[in-house]
Amino acid sequence: MTHTAQNGFILTRHWRDAANGTEIEFWLATDDGPKKIRLTAQTSVAFAEAKQRAAIEALIGGQPGFELRDLELKTFEQEPVVGIYASRYKQLTALERTLREHGIKMLEADIRPPERYLMERFITAAVQFEGGQTQGATVIHNCKLKPAPEYRPKLKMVSLDIETSAFEDLYSIALEGCGQRQVYMLGEAPAESSQQIDFDLEYCATPRQLIEKLNAWFVRHDPDVLVGWNVVQFDLRVLQKNADKYKLPLALGREGKTIEWREHPGQKGYLFAPVVGRIVLDGIDALKAASWTFPSFSLENVSQAMLGEGKDIGDVYDKMAEIERRFHEDKPALAHYNLKDCELVTRIFDKANLLAFMIERATVTGLQADHLGGSIAAFGHHYLPRMHREGYVAPSVGDVSGGASPGGFVMDSKPGLYDSVVVLDYKSLYPSIIRTFLVDPVGLIEGEVADDPASVVEGVNGTVFSRTRHCLPEITTQIWKQRDAAKRAKNEPLSQALKLLMNSFCGVLGATECRFFNPRLVSSVTLRGHQMMKQTRELVEAEGYDVIYGDTDSIFIWLKKEYGNAEALAIGEGLAVKINDWWRTMLKEKHGLECHLEIEFDTHYRKFFMPTIRGTETGSKKRYAGLAVNAKGEEEVIYRGLEVARSDWTPLAQQFQQGLFTRIFKDEPYQDFVREYAQKTLSGDYDELLVYRKRLRQRLDEYKVNVPPQVRAARLADEYNQAQHRPLRYQNGGWISYVMTTSGPEPTEVVRSHIDYEHYLTKQLQPIADSILLPMHDSFTSLTTAQASLF
Incomplete structure (x- = not known):
């Protein structure tokens, strides 16, 4: 027996049906190493309307393992329910299908046993376990678990990368982590090499031995976390392909378990790779989850941007040729190259604090640490147990229908160039509306059946919410307070995870895939935001200032004359105090x-520019630029929605826009800059800036009508690749780089025609110039046509 309470962090969760009921397994990271918690004979539960009890019992027909119980719970339609308890989860899901065929709805049957177990105990990721029976040093049976929200584990992480032929034949495997720097290389060691080796390099006679060495490494060093770059869709997939080819397991899980491959149900070819007892994190997905953005998420681009270094060996085909050369002629050099990828990934994780973020995200959401996305699941994890304690069971997906709800309020803008514009921003606007106006699924149901008008809060469009019976305002308040505490403690990963969760709630309620979907709920948040922004504009203009734009939670105020930073700050903060006082008083009294x-x-x-919609005099929305002073006291131009901030415009256009704005904001002459930039474009001085880089979002053969330029370029590229006996790169989508020529779009792999400079002048430079210059009564044409040589 073990009685001492210990803390652990849930790495992975699993379930299976056994003879005596459902078994749940949690692999934990603890201060004493990995532990496996096995909970046996677990009962699964779902719900149905009590009036269907007799029909359900008839359909069960005396099958063993079922029990129906009357419960003090009801549906959102105020119908009493019975609990349907099953000794095995698959029995429950089979019954759900049978009942559905007979027109009987079973509620919450889709919640898997591990998630049900955790959420009903308010456990997210960190747990305290006590009691139970031990089996060896690792396995504990039937202990008691409860939340341990303050516990954070020290996880052992390894970065993995492989090198292959163009046809995915395995050449080498590199591992960096757990105090090791290891490369396994196919082939014989060279007689001599000029390479200085400062890592373990082991040669393997066959590809089969590479896989065997990898399996053994995982047993020996036992990491908690496996990371890489595109690690599931490429590295693990190719390793599995080679393991299958040589008829041996790819046993990267704890206890020698293999990968439990699954395909994304809505995205053919996109794979998930659950590994028993280990978290698998792809660097690209982890950065996106933590709200990092880059024009390209290639390892080369991200490492250059974040670390100031990379290891590019030319384009993808030059790189492939160099890998082949090193494999055949200089294996130690290939080993260096392979291991460098691992090291770059490890450093990116460290630089961005990604592992800490993923730990905090799991602690906040209740989702497994490598479950990315999952806003709907995270909402359910927090909401369902609280809703049950309010006496309700959840509706099913699709119970409520309706169209899209209004989005955030975006004011009409007043285009032009301004001095001294201050921006005021509502702190977490939608969560604060939920807290203030008590917007909530249960609150809406309770409000609609309330008899006393004083017991409800009026929403928008006829909605009413209970003042006392609700869940989401308390959940939001708890997360808000936790975030404030995390900010005070300077725990940025936790603060970011809490912010993302809290800000997802409104969107979740507007997602048709969510069981709590209800356009009336979302409108009660977004339309309230509309009212607030209009009221805020009235309050600001009553103070004598001019509101020139507003977007969802931000309002842009022209102070009508030029102010220094300190003066503008004082005015902005003074306005914020008055607006907050007004809301506080009005909401309390009214x-x-x-x-x-x-x-x-x-x-x-200090300077602010709002452009017009292209080709009109109407002000644009979500597009502007401004000159501000950053935290270091340096002047900085901020771009929002403009071409310089968008990856689908060429570097030629982006650099032109930056140069033009910088001159205008600093009151410098811009006319010669425009003329010279156009002239140098025509002269070929900027040819390296002409490349478009765009994403192919479908398979090439799915583009039938209105074929865009990037698809035409991709088809030319793969025709060329096929002629060169190279693997085809673009058939299933991806990113393509191309230039516009006199023959149309041509991929950078094979440019045969002359550059169409006229295209770049009229489609890239002129639209940018005119959006800035026309409000200033100038234009690209008037500046450039004076030089006849330009055209």
Whole structure:
């Protein structure tokens, strides 16, 4: 027996049906090494309307393992329910299908045993376990688990990368982590080499031995976390392909378990690779989950941007040729190259604090650490157990229908060039609306059946919410307070994870895939935001200032004359105090509500430019640029929505826009810059800036009508690749780089025609110039046509 309470962090979760009921397994990271918690004879539960009890019992027909119980719970339609308990989860899901065929709805049958077990105990990722029976040093049976929210594990991480032929034949495997730097290389060691080896390099006679060595490495060093770059879709997939080819297991899981491959149900060819007892994190997905953005998520691009170094060996075909050369002529050099990828990934994880973020994200959401996305699942993990304690069971997906709800309020803008614009921003606008106006699924149901008008809060479009019976406002308040504490403690990963979860709630309620989908709920948040932004504009203009734009939670205020930073800050903060006081007083006196709305000073733009919609005099939306002073006291131009901030415009256009804005914001002459930039474009001086890089979002053969330029370029590229006996790169999508020529778009792999400079002048430079210059009564044409040689 073990009685001492210990803390652990859930790495992976699994379930299976056994003879005596469902078994749940959790692999934990603890201070004493990995532990496996096995909970046996677990009962699964779902719900159905009590009036269907007799029909359900008839359909069960005396099958063993079922029990129906009357419960003090009801549906959102106020119908009493019975609990349907099954000794095995697959029995429950089979019954759900049978009942559905007979027109009987079973509720919450889709919640798997591990998730049900954790959420009903308010456990997310960190647990305290006590009691149970031990089996060896690792396995504990039937202990008691409860939350341990303060515990954070020290995880052992390894970065993995492989090198292959163009046809995915395995050449080498590199591993960096757990105190090891290891490369396994196919072939014989060279008689001599000029390479200095500062890592373990072991040669293997066959590809089969490479896989065997990898399996043994995982047993010997036992990492908790496996990371890489595109590690599931490439490295693990190719390793599995080679393991299958040589008829041996790819046993990377704890206890020698193999990968439990699954394909994404809505994305053919996209794979998940659950590994028993280990977290698998792809660097690209982890960065995106943590809200990092890059024009390209290639390892070369990201490492250059974040670390200031990379290891590019030319384009993909030059790289492949160099890998082949090193494999056949200089294996130690290939080993260096292979291991460098691992090291770059490890350093990116460290630089971005990604592992800490993923740990905090799991602790916050209740999702497994390598379950990316999952906003709907995270919402359910927090909401369902609280909803049960309010006496309700959840509806099914599709119970509520309706169209899209209004989005954030975007004001019409006033285009032009301004001095001294301050931006005020509502802090976490949608969560603060949920807290203040008590927006909630249960609250809506309770509000609609309430008899006393004083017991409800009026929403928008006729909705009413209970003042006392609700769940989401408390959940949001708890997360809000946790985030404030994390910010005070300077725990940025936790603060970011909490912010992302809290800000996802409104969107989840508007997602048709969510069981709580209800357009009335979402509108109660977004339309309230509309009202707030309009009211804020009135309050600002009553102070004598001019609102020139507003977007969802931010309002842009022209102070009507030029101010220094300190003066503008004082005005902005003074406005914020007045607006917050107004909301606090109005909500208390008129509605009896505690105000959680808070507007803050965000930015002072010394110069600010709002462009027109291209080809019109109407102000654009979500597109602007401004000159501000950053935290270091340096002037910085901020771009939002403009071409310089978008990856689908060429570097030629982006650099032109940056140069033009910089001159205008600093009151420098811009006319000669425009003329010279156009002239140098025509002269070929900027040819390296002409490349478009765009994504192919479908298979090439799926483009039938209105074939865009990137698809035409990709088809030319793969025709060339086929003629060169190379693997085809673009048939299943991906990214393509191309230039516009007099013969149309041509891929950078094979440019045969002359560059179409006229295209770049009229489609890249002129639209950018005119969006800036026309409000200033100037234009690209008037500046460039004076030089006849340009055209």
